[in-house]
Amino acid sequence: MKIKYLIPLFVFVPVALIQLTVIPFVSIQGVVPNLLLITVVYFSISNGQIFGTVTGASYGLLFDLISGNLVGSNMLSLTVAGFIAGYFSGETRREKYLYTYSFTLVVFISALLNAMIFSFFSVMDFNTNFVQALFNHALLPSIYTSIVSILVVIIPYKRAFD
Amino acid sequence: MFKLFSNVWNQFKEYLVLLSLVLISLSILTQNNNPQVQKVRALAFGGFATVTSVFYDVFNITQLKNENQVLRKLNAEMMIQVSMLREYGILNRELKSMLGIKDTTSLPLLPATIVSKSLSITQNTITINAGSNEGIKPGMPVLSYRGLVGIIQTCSENFSIARTIKNVDLKLTVKNENKRLNGILKWDGEKLVIVDVPRTYDFDVGDRIVTSEISSIIPVPIPVGIVAKIEEDKTGLLNLIQIKPFEEVLSVENVFILMLVENAEKDNLELNFYNR
Numbered sequence: 001m002k003i004k005y006l007i008p009l010f011v012f013v014p015v016a017l018i019q020l021t022v023i024p025f026v027s028i029q030g031v032v033p034n035l036l037l038i039t040v041v042y043f044s045i046s047n048g049q050i051f052g053t054v055t056g057a058s059y060g061l062l063f064d065l066i067s068g069n070l071v072g073s074n075m076l077s078l079t080v081a082g083f084i085a086g087y088f089s090g091e092t093r094r095e096k097y098l099y100t101y102s103f104t105l106v107v108f109i110s111a112l113l114n115a116m117i118f119s120f121f122s123v124m125d126f127n128t129n130f131v132q133a134l135f136n137h138a139l140l141p142s143i144y145t146s147i148v149s150i151l152v153v154i155i156p157y158k159r160a161f162d
Numbered sequence: 163m164f165k166l167f168s169n170v171w172n173q174f175k176e177y178l179v180l181l182s183l184v185l186i187s188l189s190i191l192t193q194n195n196n197p198q199v200q201k202v203r204a205l206a207f208g209g210f211a212t213v214t215s216v217f218y219d220v221f222n223i224t225q226l227k228n229e230n231q232v233l234r235k236l237n238a239e240m241m242i243q244v245s246m247l248r249e250y251g252i253l254n255r256e257l258k259s260m261l262g263i264k265d266t267t268s269l270p271l272l273p274a275t276i277v278s279k280s281l282s283i284t285q286n287t288i289t290i291n292a293g294s295n296e297g298i299k300p301g302m303p304v305l306s307y308r309g310l311v312g313i314i315q316t317c318s319e320n321f322s323i324a325r326t327i328k329n330v331d332l333k334l335t336v337k338n339e340n341k342r343l344n345g346i347l348k349w350d351g352e353k354l355v356i357v358d359v360p361r362t363y364d365f366d367v368g369d370r371i372v373t374s375e376i377s378s379i380i381p382v383p384i385p386v387g388i389v390a391k392i393e394e395d396k397t398g399l400l401n402l403i404q405i406k407p408f409e410e411v412l413s414v415e416n417v418f419i420l421m422l423v424e425n426a427e428k429d430n431l432e433l434n435f436y437n438r
Binding site for chain 2: 013015017019020021023024027030031032046049050053054057060062065066067068069071072073075076079080081086118119121126132133136139141
């Protein structure tokens with residue numbers, strides 16, 4: 001079995017640990033960045049669409065089980081996010097989207113879809129203002145997630161110079 | 163035939179993988195209340211929470227200094243309040259004995275620490291370091307010294323997951339403490355609201371909201387928050403009462419579990435009444 005298929009599983013534990021313990025300390029008005037999504041997008045661009053989709057599904061399911069969320073909600077949203085991010089994969093596009101600030105844009109698009117799907121299963125009812133719900137539940141977390149994803153671009157870049 | 167499948171797979175494999183995983187997710191979503199799924203979840207979060215609790219403690223140390231300072235001040239204020247309450251307690255006992263009212267029992271509280279928080283705008287949950295070994299059961303209220311935090315959802319042997327009041331799946335019967343008016347409290351993804359309140363109900367900004375004794379989940383009045391805003395709902399026939407919670411779920415670290423589930427004797431009595 002190729003080691004590349006096991007790497008996401010090893011990465012999941014520390015990422016989920018940080019998401020559940022450290023990230024609550026950096027929340028702004030209840031809005032938190034989604035590190036799992038950033039990781040799924042990274043694997044999706046670097047290893048292809050199918051790999052990203054399966055990684056998204058596995059990460060979502062595992063996170064639902066350990067966090068007490070509705071089981072299947074994160075699985076569904078991260079599966080779609082991984083699939084969308086996979087469109088930016090490919091031999092020629094990988095360098096462009098993985099190591100430049102375009103990565104944050106891909107994260108933003110995936111995060112927006114991820115949050116919209118996740119919210120759909122949670123809050124939509126008669127009294128919900130759709131535009132406001134879209135802004136609060138999808139746009140703000142997506143912006144925060146994409147800002148944090150800048151670190152994925154900056155840190156390896158700085159290290160290369162050092 | 164095989165060649166046809168092979169061609170379809172080669173052309174659309176990404177979409178086929180997506181479709182099958184989406185279908186699996188949707189079928190899992192419908193199985194959330196299945197005991198098997200609950201069992202797997204209890205095993206998974208129990209195992210992971212052991213690791214999380216160690217990690218969370220390390221990060222929590224930095225916050226302890228500030229928290230200690232706040233608690234010292236609160237302790238002093240509480241000491242004065244306790245002294246006053248003792249006076250009222252003595253008076254209360256005397257008056258009750260004069261009237262012949264049965265006294266209430268003290269409530270069993272189990273202290274616990276939050277070891278991880280899963281924060282999202284709609285489904286906030288917390289994991290606490292006490293489980294079925296300590297006698298915790300799903301449905302028990304989780305509270306802090308300020309007020310209600312949430313309700314136990316699932317337990318493993320040593321850990322439990324609680325839905326906080328900022329979780330869209332948690333709906334509670336609450337009441338206006340002064341005016342004795344009941345309503346259903348829920349988190350709509352942005353704010354805590356008491357929904358479908360008739361416009362004739364006399365709620366005012368600043369009124370204290372506590373859990374109602376008619377709740378099928380929480381049998382005793384626990385402070386929840388105060389009325390922050392009153393607005394019309396979209397139909398224009400009912401009011402939405404916005405509540406500012408006493409406890410901020412994001413910052414709470416230590417909690418108590420009220421070791422009570424709704425009174426079985428009362429349940430049986432009510433069920434017998436309905437079954438007649």
